[in-house]
Structure formats: structure tokens, C-alpha cells
Amino acid sequence: MGDRWRVEVDRSVCIGSGMCVGASSDGFRLDSARQSHPVAPEADAAEDVLAAAEGCPVEAIRITVAESGEAVFPPEE
Numbered sequence: 001m002g003d004r005w006r007v008e009v010d011r012s013v014c015i016g017s018g019m020c021v022g023a024s025s026d027g028f029r030l031d032s033a034r035q036s037h038p039v040a041p042e043a044d045a046a047e048d049v050l051a052a053a054e055g056c057p058v059e060a061i062r063i064t065v066a067e068s069g070e071a072v073f074p075p076e077e
Helices: 019-023 047-055
Strands: 004-009 028-030 036-038 042-044 061-065 071-073
Touching: 004 036, 004 047, 019 028, 019 047, 047 061, 047 071
Parallel strands: none
Antiparallel strands: 004 042, 004 061, 028 036, 061 071
């Protein structure tokens, strides 16, 4: 993919399902309150991170291109 992504989790929306960790154990962690957070706020574009965002049952994960701010997920309508 080549891009760097900024990965954010809206902790007010996150329900702690852990699906993101299941899809991308290198990209996400659950804290002691079972809230998801990215391992790093910026990372190389990766299919497993995108799959984690797409699989989040409450769409709490937002991915943008780090350099431009362009939406990767959820896509802009």
C-alpha cells in the first residue's frame, strides 16, 4: 500500500468487543477497562488494520492517510 496511516479509536463509542485485536493483534490493544487503542497512532498501511476497522461492530476506528488527512475508513460519502 505504501502510505502511512493515522489510526484513532473513539473511546466513547468503543464497546470493547476485541474484534480489532483479533483482526490485528499488532495494531490494537485492549486496556484494563476493555477499551481499544492503537498500538501506535501512526503506522504503515496494512490490510489487517483496515480489516480491524471494517470489522468493528460500532465503527469506533477511524483511519486517515497521515500526510493528507484523506479518509481511508470509514470512507467519505
